[in-house]
Amino acid sequence: MTRDITCHQAVALVSDYLEGALARRDRRRLERHLADCGACSAYLDQMRATIALSGSVGPEDLSNEAVARLVDVFEKYHRENSGESPN
Amino acid sequence: MEDEALLERILGGDHDAFRDLVERYQMSLVRLARYYVKSEASAEDVAQDTWIAVMQGLERFEGRSSFKTWLFRIAANRARKTGTREYRVVTVDPVDPVSSARFNEGGMWNEAPVPFTELINDKLANAGVLEACRNAIRDLPEPQQSVVTLRDVEGLSTREVSDLLELSEANTRVLLHRGRAKIRETLEETLTGGRSWQ
Numbered sequence: 001m002t003r004d005i006t007c008h009q010a011v012a013l014v015s016d017y018l019e020g021a022l023a024r025r026d027r028r029r030l031e032r033h034l035a036d037c038g039a040c041s042a043y044l045d046q047m048r049a050t051i052a053l054s055g056s057v058g059p060e061d062l063s064n065e066a067v068a069r070l071v072d073v074f075e076k077y078h079r080e081n082s083g084e085s086p087n
Numbered sequence: 088m089e090d091e092a093l094l095e096r097i098l099g100g101d102h103d104a105f106r107d108l109v110e111r112y113q114m115s116l117v118r119l120a121r122y123y124v125k126s127e128a129s130a131e132d133v134a135q136d137t138w139i140a141v142m143q144g145l146e147r148f149e150g151r152s153s154f155k156t157w158l159f160r161i162a163a164n165r166a167r168k169t170g171t172r173e174y175r176v177v178t179v180d181p182v183d184p185v186s187s188a189r190f191n192e193g194g195m196w197n198e199a200p201v202p203f204t205e206l207i208n209d210k211l212a213n214a215g216v217l218e219a220c221r222n223a224i225r226d227l228p229e230p231q232q233s234v235v236t237l238r239d240v241e242g243l244s245t246r247e248v249s250d251l252l253e254l255s256e257a258n259t260r261v262l263l264h265r266g267r268a269k270i271r272e273t274l275e276e277t278l279t280g281g282r283s284w285q
Contacts, residue, residue: 006190006193006194006195007190007194007195007196008183008185008187008190008194008195009194011183011184011185012183012184014184015184015260015263015264015267015268016260016264019245019260019263021245021256021260038199039195039196039199039200040196041202042199042200042201042202043185043200045202045203045204046200046202046203046271046274046275047267047271049202049203049204049207049274050203050220050267050270050271050274051239051267053216053217053220053270053274054220054224054235054239054240054267054270055239055240055242056217057217057220057221057224057240058217058221059110059111059112059113059114059115060114060221060225062109062110062113062114066113066131067106067109067110067113069135070105070106070109070113070135070138071102071105071106071109073135073138073139073142074097074102074105074138074142075102077139077142077143078100078102078142082100
């Protein structure tokens with residue numbers, strides 16, 4: 001039992017666990033802990049939800065000016081390029 | 088619309104498709120560039136140069152990697168040439184993801200956390216939570232912000248992120264762990280402290 005981990009130690013392993021990057025021994029210790037610990041399972045849920053939310057935040061609103069400038073560059077480039085090799 | 092479908096239209100000169108692609112990736116490109124260069128203005132210049140390189144190279148893009156991977160690789164190369172790297176030495180000491188104050192002397196939770204999936208239960212709450220998440224990522228210091236943006240927002244692999252940022256995979260994971268811990272903490276405050284969603 002001395003090799004079992006505390007909740008405090010378990011939460012430190014969760015991000016690497018979700019990355020599939022834990023050494024097998026640590027992964028087993030964590031999974032054994034999670035099987036018995038509702039609080040740390042809730043923490044795991046929080047971390048999974050955090051990652052999922054980060055993946056769905058979408059881009060921030062850009063200034064119209066910045067986008068318009070890039071679209072101008074694109075149009076100019078395309079005009080010049082298609083002038084050389086018309087369809 | 089998928090990137091590949093947009094690319095087809097862009098090759099035909101469709102500027103709306105180009106605008107969509109810019110809106111999709113510009114923020115992450117600027118963040119990646121910002122990791123290498125000293126100012127926001129330089130980072131925006133790098134992003135603009137990246138888009139020009141995309142226009143010039145698009146016909147030759149063979150799709151051996153995803154467009155996203157190709158795009159970020161161009162940006163990282165350009166940013167490296169432009170920038171003075173400020174994060175060459177990254178401190179990688181692991182930190183507690185959760186404040187020690189939340190555990191008792193035996194290392195057990197004083198008060199158990201509540202699963203977010205139980206708290207995020209309606210669309211109105213979702214909008215506020217997404218906003219909090221977006222702000223939390225924006226408030227992360229570099230290099231955590233670039234790591235989280237590329238790995239969790241853009242979904243690149245840890246190896247791709249470590250290549251783009253010239254970090255070891257182990258360091259990348261430590262930075263990811265720190266960034267995620269801060270975002271989780273913000274979300275927990277939003278979901279259990281604010282109470283405005285109830």
